[in-house]
Amino acid sequence: MTQDQPPHEGTFPDSVWMDVLSAVDRTYADLVDYQERLERQNAELESLRSFHASVLASVSDILIVVSRTGEVEEVSASVPARTHLARAELQGRPAADLFAAADRTALAAAMRRATDSHAPVTIEAGLLTPDGPCPVEVSLSPRFDDRGRSAGLVLTARSVAELRQAYAELERSHAELKAAQALLVRNEKLASLGRLLAGVAHELNNPISFVYANAHALERYAAKFEQYFQQVQAGASREDLMRLREDLKLDREVRNLRDAVHGARDGAERVRDIVEDLRRLSSEGSGEMETFDLVAVTQVAAAWVLRGARHKVEVVTTGLPTLSVTGRPGHIQQVVMNLVQNALDAVEEVEVPKVTLDHAIVGDLAVLSVCDNGAGVPDALSQAIFDPFFTTKPVGRGTGLGLPISHKIAEEHGGRLVLAEKAPGACFRLELPLDRETR
Ligand SMILES: Nc1ncnc2c1ncn2[C@@H]1O[C@H](COP(=O)(O)OP(=O)(O)OP(=O)(O)O)[C@@H](O)[C@H]1O
Ligand SMILES: [Mg+2]
Known part of the structure; x- marks a missing residue:
């Protein structure tokens, strides 16, 4: 009797039982593992499907997934809502049938162009609705499978009226932005003008008070000279005139007179320079x-x-x-x-x-x-x-x-x-x- 043969008919050595049991165990574990994997994949598939469905349900643009042969495979909820055709009715139909007869040739050509060029193509077409064709801007983007072969197209469309409205809104915001910007520039100009004026006021104050003080002194000197000349005209004696000249300090005042004239001229020149600067600033801002x-x-x-x-x-x-x-x-x-x-x-x-x-x-x-x-x-x-x-x-x-x-x-x-x-x-x-x- 060899070791592999059962000792009696129907009985096996323990080692064989052990092998069988562990094989069963392994198979069972594999099964459990497999089931878990399957459940996980199922859950993933389910969440992908509901994600997919939620996207299709909420996308407000028209979205049509087209097969390689041009039939509708999937649509967003907005398509049944606009065409009043059920999803099941739409699936399998030639996508071109959803558009006005007059646009179908152009649509077919655009589909071919998008597929051949591997790049999106945009055209305008009329989407058939119970109220008649609604003008939409259709963008056709080619789809590819894992191996890069053409798998059909995705059509997205938005009503031209909506697009125009969005464009008009954009234009309006742009105009508002421009107006706000112009206002900013104006405000800044006013602010810098304010700063400038403060500087001007401060700067003019000095030479003007200089001119003013000197003019005041000149007035005083003029009064003294007038007094002296009156005496000369009245025929005052030489001694009287000498005394008056001393009293009025006329010799000193003649020197002062010259200084006052120079001072007033310096001040006036300073004012002229400031005005010159200002004029340059304002005229060159033109x-x-x-x-x-x-x-x-x-x-x-x-x-x-x-x-x-x-x-x-x-x-x-x-x-x-x-x-x-x-x-x-x-x-x-x-x-x-x-x-x-x-x-x-x-x-x-x-x-x-x-x-x-x-x-x-x-x-x-x-x-x-x-x-x-x-x-x-x-x-x-x-x-x-x-x-x-x-x-x-x-x-x-x-x-x-x-x-x-x-x-x-x-x-x-x-x-x-x-x-x-x-x-x-x-x-x-x-x-x-x-x-x-x-x-
Ligand atoms: N030379 C500088 N050194 C350090 N920080 C500076 C200097 N120049 C500008 N900044 C920083 O940049 C900020 C903006 O400068 P900006 O000239 O635009 O405005 P402002 O000087 O604050 O106000 P405004 O110029 O309108 O009177 C300043 O508040 C300051 O923080
Ligand atoms: Mg600043």
């Missing part, structure tokens, strides 16, 4: 492009800001002595005033405040760099500072419009305004096109 010296404009702009400054700051001009650019000098002056004002604000707490204005030519660009030794702009804010109304200044000190408007003006000139990396402090670079002859 929008005419012209060739001008950026360095001169920078100097005038910086001088204006400094006049209104609350504290003393060293402003150094470096680089080229002249720099000919093309643009609107009034607008550029406004940009420089904003940059210099920001620099002054940034160095307010600095012990030895310093602002540098550097002029250079880089390639075919004129570059003005306005740098300060303040705290600089934190990395996280380097973009935000160009946003309208972004300001870190207290209420009443800043509107947050200086940089965005300046940025816009630079772009209108075909140039750029950027925050250049430079520590310590901030360094803003204004790049403008060079005058053609300088290039």
